[in-house]
Amino acid sequence: MSLHAAPFPLKVVPVTKFAIRDHETVPEHILLTPEEADGVLKAFGITAPQLPKIHVADPAAKEIGAKVGDIIKVVRKSTTARQSIFYRLVID
Amino acid sequence: MTVPKRIGKIRFGLISPQEFRKMSVVKIITADTYDDDGFPIEMGLMDPRLGVIDPGLRCRSCGGRPGECPGHFGHIDLIAPVIHVGFAKLIRKVLRGICRDCSRLMLKDGEKKMYLGQIQELERLGQMTDDTVNKVFAEARKNKTCPYCGAPQQEIKFERPLSYIEEGHKLTASDIRDRFEKIPDEDISVMGMNPATARPEWIILTVLPVPPVTMRPSITLESGQRSEDDLTHKLVDIIRINQRFQENREAGAPQLIIEDLWELLQYHVTTFLDNTVSGVPPARHRSGRPLKTLSQRLKGKEGRFRGSLSGKRVNFSARTVISPDPNLSIGEVGVPMDIAMELSVPMIANVRNMEIVKTFVRRGPDRHPGVNYVTRPDQRRVKVTDKNCEEVAEQIDVGWKIDRQLSDGDIVLFNRQPSLHRMSIMSHRVKVMPYKTFRLNPAVCPPYNADFDGDEMNMHVPQTEEARAEAEILMRVQENILSPRFGGPIIGGIHDYVTGSFLLTHGSKPIDRRGVMELLKKFDISELPEPAGYAEGKPYWTGKQVFSLILPRGLNLSFKADFCYNCDVCKGTDCENDAYVVIEDGKLLQGTIDAEAVGAFKGKITDRIIKEYSPSVASEFLDRMTRLALRGIMHAGFSFGIDDEDIPKAAVDQIEETTRTAREKSQQLIEAYNAGELEPLPGRTLDETLEMRIMQTLGKARDTAGKIAGRHLGLDNSGVVMAVSGARGSMLNLTQMAACVGQQSVRGERIMRGYAGRTLPHFRKGDLGAEAHGFVESSYKDGLNPTEFFFHAIGGREGLVDTAIRTSQSGYLQRRLVNALQDLEVKYDGTVKETRGMIVQFQYGEDGVDASRRDYASGDNVKRIIKSVLQKRPEESA
Numbered sequence: 011m012s013l014h015a016a017p018f019p020l021k022v023v024p025v026t027k028f029a030i031r032d033h034e035t036v037p038e039h040i041l042l043t044p045e046e047a048d049g050v051l052k053a054f055g056i057t058a059p060q061l062p063k064i065h066v067a068d069p070a071a072k073e074i075g076a077k078v079g080d081i082i083k084v085v086r087k088s089t090t091a092r093q094s095i096f097y098r099l100v101i102d
Numbered sequence: 103m104t105v106p107k108r109i110g111k112i113r114f115g116l117i118s119p120q121e122f123r124k125m126s127v128v129k130i131i132t133a134d135t136y137d138d139d140g141f142p143i144e145m146g147l148m149d150p151r152l153g154v155i156d157p158g159l160r161c162r163s164c165g166g167r168p169g170e171c172p173g174h175f176g177h178i179d180l181i182a183p184v185i186h187v188g189f190a191k192l193i194r195k196v197l198r199g200i201c202r203d204c205s206r207l208m209l210k211d212g213e214k215k216m217y218l219g220q221i222q223e224l225e226r227l228g229q230m231t232d233d234t235v236n237k238v239f240a241e242a243r244k245n246k247t248c249p250y251c252g253a254p255q256q257e258i259k260f261e262r263p264l265s266y267i268e269e270g271h272k273l274t275a276s277d278i279r280d281r282f283e284k285i286p287d288e289d290i291s292v293m294g295m296n297p298a299t300a301r302p303e304w305i306i307l308t309v310l311p312v313p314p315v316t317m318r319p320s321i322t323l324e325s326g327q328r329s330e331d332d333l334t335h336k337l338v339d340i341i342r343i344n345q346r347f348q349e350n351r352e353a354g355a356p357q358l359i360i361e362d363l364w365e366l367l368q369y370h371v372t373t374f375l376d377n378t379v380s381g382v383p384p385a386r387h388r389s390g391r392p393l394k395t396l397s398q399r400l401k402g403k404e405g406r407f408r409g410s411l412s413g414k415r416v417n418f419s420a421r422t423v424i425s426p427d428p429n430l431s432i433g434e435v436g437v438p439m440d441i442a443m444e445l446s447v448p449m450i451a452n453v454r455n456m457e458i459v460k461t462f463v464r465r466g467p468d469r470h471p472g473v474n475y476v477t478r479p480d481q482r483r484v485k486v487t488d489k490n491c492e493e494v495a496e497q498i499d500v501g502w503k504i505d506r507q508l509s510d511g512d513i514v515l516f517n518r519q520p521s522l523h524r525m526s527i528m529s530h531r532v533k534v535m536p537y538k539t540f541r542l543n544p545a546v547c548p549p550y551n552a553d554f555d556g557d558e559m560n561m562h563v564p565q566t567e568e569a570r571a572e573a574e575i576l577m578r579v580q581e582n583i584l585s586p587r588f589g590g591p592i593i594g595g596i597h598d599y600v601t602g603s604f605l606l607t608h609g610s611k612p613i614d615r616r617g618v619m620e621l622l623k624k625f626d627i628s629e630l631p632e633p634a635g636y637a638e639g640k641p642y643w644t645g646k647q648v649f650s651l652i653l654p655r656g657l658n659l660s661f662k663a664d665f666c667y668n669c670d671v672c673k674g675t676d677c678e679n680d681a682y683v684v685i686e687d688g689k690l691l692q693g694t695i696d697a698e699a700v701g702a703f704k705g706k707i708t709d710r711i712i713k714e715y716s717p718s719v720a721s722e723f724l725d726r727m728t729r730l731a732l733r734g735i736m737h738a739g740f741s742f743g744i745d746d747e748d749i750p751k752a753a754v755d756q757i758e759e760t761t762r763t764a765r766e767k768s769q770q771l772i773e774a775y776n777a778g779e780l781e782p783l784p785g786r787t788l789d790e791t792l793e794m795r796i797m798q799t800l801g802k803a804r805d806t807a808g809k810i811a812g813r814h815l816g817l818d819n820s821g822v823v824m825a826v827s828g829a830r831g832s833m834l835n836l837t838q839m840a841a842c843v844g845q846q847s848v849r850g851e852r853i854m855r856g857y858a859g860r861t862l863p864h865f866r867k868g869d870l871g872a873e874a875h876g877f878v879e880s881s882y883k884d885g886l887n888p889t890e891f892f893f894h895a896i897g898g899r900e901g902l903v904d905t906a907i908r909t910s911q912s913g914y915l916q917r918r919l920v921n922a923l924q925d926l927e928v929k930y931d932g933t934v935k936e937t938r939g940m941i942v943q944f945q946y947g948e949d950g951v952d953a954s955r956r957d958y959a960s961g962d963n964v965k966r967i968i969k970s971v972l973q974k975r976p977e978e979s980a
């Protein structure tokens with residue numbers, strides 16, 4: 011048997027756009043309402059520019075329709091704390 | 103008082119000749135410094151307008167006294183332009199990118215627009231423009247004729263360090279400057295420069311700034327002779343050549359001479375800026391020492407940035423060799439008398455301590471603890487001497503400050519480099535001692551990574567109440583027993599402490615009254631527990647009982663000891679090896695105390711005590727443990743020598759048999775390989791398979807040999823006691839000494855390097871056998887034969903090289919990491935922020951937990967808590 015022949019028939023899968031949100035390595039991104047965003051800023055006693063940033067063209071940000079100036083809540087799985095919550099300011 | 107100012111922004115650019123002149127207070131025209139009377143010559147290099155360094159004089163520019171006046175720049179008008187070395191590469195790029203005739207950047211208008219757009223976008227995003235700019239120059243260079251004036255372009259050759267050759271002629275600095283001057287502003291922007299702040303022609307110097315005298319002070323030697331700074335020397339050279347150049351040119355000297363002088367001027371300016379340019383011989387002092395010029399002042403480890411701004415030197419510190427003293431507490435440090443009498447702690451006299459202060463002063467500087475200096479309320483310092491001490495003591499009044507010599511109980515910071523983690527600097531209490539070394543308890547060696555083969559350590563004496571409070575609360579040894587790295591104790595028994603604990607507590611050997619008394623000599627224990635039994639009418643105790651005496655009451659704990667054999671099914675409390683430790687109410691009921699219980703990095707007992715009692719109790723426990731363990735090892739008696747690895751003849755024969763069969767087996771594999779009968783392993787070539795199989799066979803042979811040797815080395819063997827208790831060494835080390843050293847390797851493979859087709863001339867070409875590729879059949883005790891010895895040296899060298907490379911690489915990595923993280927701070931709300939208040943983490947480490955304060959949540963803890971609650975009940979009801 012030739013080394014290059016696959017031992018099973020190869021299936022050609024058409025390249026389609028898939029839902030980024032469903033991917034297991036993409037953490038959950040939640041767009042905050044202006045009120046929620048204010049609440050977050052108040053809770054940490056900071057101004058929006060002091061938050062970590064996310065680019066408006068970031069695939070996950072695009073997916074949830076975030077605009078520049080919005081705040082996104084990122085809920086990540088954490089090995090030490092089950093989940094860890096980050097807030098990110100959308101920039102361009 | 104100056105008003106604190108905040109830096110709004112910093113802009114980098116080039117300084118134009120006009121600006122150099124504007125900021126200059128004086129034009130320097132003469133190379134002389136001082137006249138015969140020792141006064142600075144006007145318009146000379148030490149012109150009084152450049153600032154003052156001599157005490158008592160005032161600056162002629164700003165009127166400030168030395169220390170107040172920051173100094174002012176002057177300038178030298180260069181007769182002919184010279185190149186700034188720092189920009190040699192940029193000049194080359196620009197020269198090649200612009201037309202030699204019309205000086206326009208040789209790109210079409212459309213391209214220029216595109217690149218300019220890219221550069222502006224990058225600048226807006228705050229990113230590096232280097233790549234785009236390099237692309238601009240690379241593209242522009244490709245044009246053989248100018249797209250604007252059509253002039254054909256010539257290749258410009260760059261010759262290090264500073265020659266640009268076009269058509270075989272060297273371009274002079276003037277030529278280059280002329281070309282650069284003609285570049286239009288739009289083109290400069292495309293080259294990534296801002297025409298307002300950095301015009302390319304400013305790279306070619308026509309005016310040289312003369313640094314103020316404050317940054318090149320001259321020093322007066324004892325003989326009254328003045329010695330000038332390296333920079334001044336260099337400036338003298340520049341001015342002299344500049345003058346000679348001018349004279350020659352005005353006199354109409356031949357072109358050849360002019361060129362030589364120009365070259366010389368270029369050399370002096372170059373070395374003034376940077377004296378380590380390759381291709382330029384470094385300018386030297388009369389003594390032959392290379393001059394330290396501008397660039398050398400800034401560069402490198404001892405330069406201005408790393409040496410003076412990031413790193414500082416301190417007073418009130420001491421450094422000497424360290425040596426061990428197990429009788430000190432882990433929180434103490436033995437300080438030599440000589441050091442204690444030199445270092446001091448400030449003390450301010452007030453109504454309450456007046457008599458104490460006076461007693462100190464009366465003792466003078468030579469009787470410890472005395473006083474070295476007193477400071478009067480008007481800040482005048484008076485040195486206390488043997489002669490004036492009585493007199494000074496009488497003068498002391500409220501508000502006087504005395505520098506009291508370091509004495510017992512003072513808190514000091516103790517440090518060993520490299521300071522890789524926070525436990526590298528801890529605060530200790532002083533214990534003044536004779537002789538000349540710092541003394542410390544060996545149990546604190548692990549956090550400092552110290553040993554006593556000549557290590558030196560530093561000590562710092564905090565001078566303010568705030569610093570002392572901080573040292574006492576945050577930095578004491580007790581507070582640092584638990585490492586924030588893994589949440590376990592980093593301080594604990596090492597080497598003999600572990601061996602001693604093991605020998606004392608293993609099994610239940612009877613110890614008579616005298617023995618117990620000897621063990622407890624150093625402790626203030628007045629009552630002995632009930633004897634474990636009586637032999638010949640005399641009472642005896644066990645080591646476990648003695649060890650229990652130093653455990654705090656109410657401690658409950660059970661765990662597997664370090665020397666646990668990891669049986670398939672753990673019998674727990676029924677362990678027949680005495681490897682399961684049970685402590686109840688501070689009594690060691692069974693099990694052996696070894697590294698797992700009290701050792702550094704493990705220390706289950708230490709850990710439990712810190713978490714259930716307090717760090718101070720744990721420190722007390724460690725102090726007692728170190729003393730008891732040493733008494734324990736002395737009681738049992740302990741020694742180790744090469745004879746301890748003797749094994750019976752029968753075992754030696756057996757081991758020989760094992761290695762012989764292994765050799766034969768690998769020979770069979772080779773034969774099978776040669777005959778083509780060897781089956782390759784999946785994913786491996788035939789060669790790789792053979793190698794793996796041989797390595798496997800030989801590895802197994804060594805293990806078997808080790809096992810055979812191990813059967814004859816029991817717990818009565820000192821080496822085994824050390825290996826098994828976790829004090830030092832491993833069973834593998836013992837195996838190598840007693841039975842067989844095993845396969846030597848380079849990069850995880852058998853040794854293959856050497857001559858063509860063989861490792862050493864002792865073997866046939868292509869020999870794949872065990873001996874030919876570094877299998878060492880002998881033991882260290884037997885000794886290695888010459889080929890084995892050579893292979894062993896190869897393997898050993900690899901280890902050395904690896905450690906050398908690892909330390910240098912990890913050191914650099916550490917430096918970069920620390921530089922990046924040093925300003926981060928965990929705030930009171932648990933967030934991690936940097937100095938601008940930008941959030942890095944919303945919750946420290948995602949869970950907000952300090953690793954050294956957590957108790958690993960395991961089922962064990964629940965059981966223990968229930969037990970402790972149930973135990974307390976009857977007491978409360980009673």
